[in-house]
Amino acid sequence: xxxxxxxxxxxxxxxxxxxxxxxxxxxxxxxxxxxxxxxxxxxxxxxxxxxxxxxxxxxxxxxxxxxxxxxxxxxxxxxxxxxxxxxxxxxxxxxxxxxxxxxxxxxxxxxxxxxxxxxxxxxxxxxxxxxxxxxxxxxxxxxxxxxxxxxxxxxxxxxxxxxxxx
Amino acid sequence: xxxxxxxxxxxxxxxxxxxxxxxxxxxxxxxxxxxxxxxxxxxxxxxxxxxxxxxxxxxxxxxxxxxxxxxxxxxxxxxxxxxxxx
Numbered sequence: 001x002x003x004x005x006x007x008x009x010x011x012x013x014x015x016x017x018x019x020x021x022x023x024x025x026x027x028x029x030x031x032x033x034x035x036x037x038x039x040x041x042x043x044x045x046x047x048x049x050x051x052x053x054x055x056x057x058x059x060x061x062x063x064x065x066x067x068x069x070x071x072x073x074x075x076x077x078x079x080x081x082x083x084x085x086x087x088x089x090x091x092x093x094x095x096x097x098x099x100x101x102x103x104x105x106x107x108x109x110x111x112x113x114x115x116x117x118x119x120x121x122x123x124x125x126x127x128x129x130x131x132x133x134x135x136x137x138x139x140x141x142x143x144x145x146x147x148x149x150x151x152x153x154x155x156x157x158x159x160x161x162x163x164x165x166x
Numbered sequence: 167x168x169x170x171x172x173x174x175x176x177x178x179x180x181x182x183x184x185x186x187x188x189x190x191x192x193x194x195x196x197x198x199x200x201x202x203x204x205x206x207x208x209x210x211x212x213x214x215x216x217x218x219x220x221x222x223x224x225x226x227x228x229x230x231x232x233x234x235x236x237x238x239x240x241x242x243x244x245x246x247x248x249x250x251x252x
Contacts (some may be wrong), residue, residue: 040252051239056251059244062228087251099252110246119252127225129175129252142176143250 007075008082009065013060013128015090023102027082036111038119040094040099048145050135056098056158058089059127070121077159078110087119087128100132109161117158126157167239168197171209177222177247181213202226203233205213205243221248 010026027035042054071083081104088098101118105111130143168187178184194200202224211214224231225248
């Protein structure tokens, strides 16, 4: 029997460093058999150039409502226990975390799928913009993510759970 | 009777400001003829934003909308160029 409880959701757009232990504490649940974590980090290279640091501009008020909508969509489709999502803005050094997604669920398949769906929706819809600063003389550039791997329709298929995988 | 307009990232640099207010006339408010698309044409001409035409999206009061959406006093319109979070 499935112990369905309401999924806890917490979404934040923040200029402070992201907090994995806060996420873990939030999603912990006696009904959860799986916890899945995705962290996006600042790498030191892009398109052959050496990246010194990143700056993220954002629209925080809209960002939180977009994140909430994304999480509610997932929670309405998959049986999850908890969702914690944070996206950072402002200046980030190499190795710092820009996005953190932690999901808990009764079984592993749902938390993997929810995690993947949420990061792809963030890439499509979250009003956040990345600017790269390079080592050397080169002027900073706003990153253009024109090659999205998924369209909205493809994303819905990520939320289908195979019952046999239990 | 105003609409707030917000700009971010590349489009903020092109416009030269993060936000501005646009007065809405009693006529526009009553007729409902001021749409997102109409304000888009006005702003794109004023700031020469043609390079963003095919990729920009719009949000009104924090929700993505299409160009036919009607604007009213108190609305907040944002011009959203392709996002690059994650």
